[in-house]
Amino acid sequence: MSAIKNLTKAEEQIMQVLWKLQKAFLRELIDAIPHPKPHQNTVATILKILVEKEFVGIELFGRMHRYYPLISKEAYSKATMKSMVKSYFEGSFSNVVSFMVKENNLSVEDLEHLLKELKKQGK
DSSP: OOSOOOOOHHHHHHHHHHHHHSSEEHHHHHHHSOSSOOOHHHHHHHHHHHHHTTSEEEEEETTEEEEEESSOHHHHHHHHHHHHHHHHSTTOHHHHHHHHHHTTSSOHHHHHHHHHHHHHHHO
């Protein structure tokens, strides 16, 4: 898979459940979705789209399909974050951190913790 496609909100909800379950039949997926639950046909349609987008694979068990993720949550998160930073923050993660500080979403303690983690990784 060259470039990771974006997911709609509904597709991402299904993927979140599938990443958690790892493998699931349609009924298991629906049971794991929080309320209000979408209709079975809606989930089946979204799964079909996810298969076409190459996010989900299928194992056949007679007439039943068991679905599994073809892309990890980590790979999707990484690609999504890079895309967001490129689109909204001129490609600069420093701009993201500055934005988070200005919006009071990141405290001095959080920044110190991040700096410690970065220093650990640099060693």
